Amino acid sequence: MPSYGLDRFITDCSAVAAMNGDPADCVLAVAPLMERLLDSDRSFLRPEHVRSDPGHYARNAIYISPDQHLSLFALVWLPGQWTPVHDHGSWGVVGVLQGVLEERSLMAIDGAITADHGIRLKRGGVILLKENSISSFVPNPDHIHLTGVPETRAMAVTLHLYGRNMNSFHIYDVDKGTRRLVDVPHQAT
Numbered sequence: 033m034p035s036y037g038l039d040r041f042i043t044d045c046s047a048v049a050a051m052n053g054d055p056a057d058c059v060l061a062v063a064p065l066m067e068r069l070l071d072s073d074r075s076f077l078r079p080e081h082v083r084s085d086p087g088h089y090a091r092n093a094i095y096i097s098p099d100q101h102l103s104l105f106a107l108v109w110l111p112g113q114w115t116p117v118h119d120h121g122s123w124g125v126v127g128v129l130q131g132v133l134e135e136r137s138l139m140a141i142d143g144a145i146t147a148d149h150g151i152r153l154k155r156g157g158v159i160l161l162k163e164n165s166i167s168s169f170v171p172n173p174d175h176i177h178l179t180g181v182p183e184t185r186a187m188a189v190t191l192h193l194y195g196r197n198m199n200s201f202h203i204y205d206v207d208k209g210t211r212r213l214v215d216v217p218h219q220a221t
């Protein structure tokens with residue numbers, strides 16, 4: 033029986049995105065597709081997809097849809113590499129290929145964020161995503177978190193499917209209560 037591969041995953045996810053439905057319905061539909069992809073022989077992964085960078089976590093683009101409505105990245109996290117506090121402005125589904133990804137959530141005390149200042153964030157819970165685990169998020173109320181791998185753990189490799197071309201996102205300064213939109217290159221951030 034042929035393995036569920038990248039082409040079918042992209043086709044199936046594109047169909048979900050094209051419905052332009054509620055973000056919660058999108059992640060409900062995509063999560064089992066990510067599960068099938070993680071259970072595949074993973075032959076779609078090429079060396080450039082699992083490239084690491086000693087300076088920061090590596091963000092390797094696997095697929096960007098021509099209409100910008102879908103993107104898939106492989107992120108490689110060496111021990112001690114973390115994102116800043118950020119949101120995505122989109123729904124997304126994360127699957128762990130290797131290692132353990134730690135996700136620390138933050139919540140906006142005042143509800144939906146409508147300005148780039150005066151943002152009050154409260155630290156929330158933590159999730160440890162092991163190999164083959166799947167996580168998801170939806171925007172609004174804003175999904176804000178930082179993710180990474182502590183120094184004490186081995187490297188991790190994770191797949192991230194987003195409901196848009198994830199070429200920018202908000203980075204938060206928790207102490208100052210501000211956020212700014214930053215462009216992120218496809219190969220690294």
Ligand SMILES: [Fe+2]
Nearest residue numbers: 118120177179
């Ligand atoms: Fe994130």
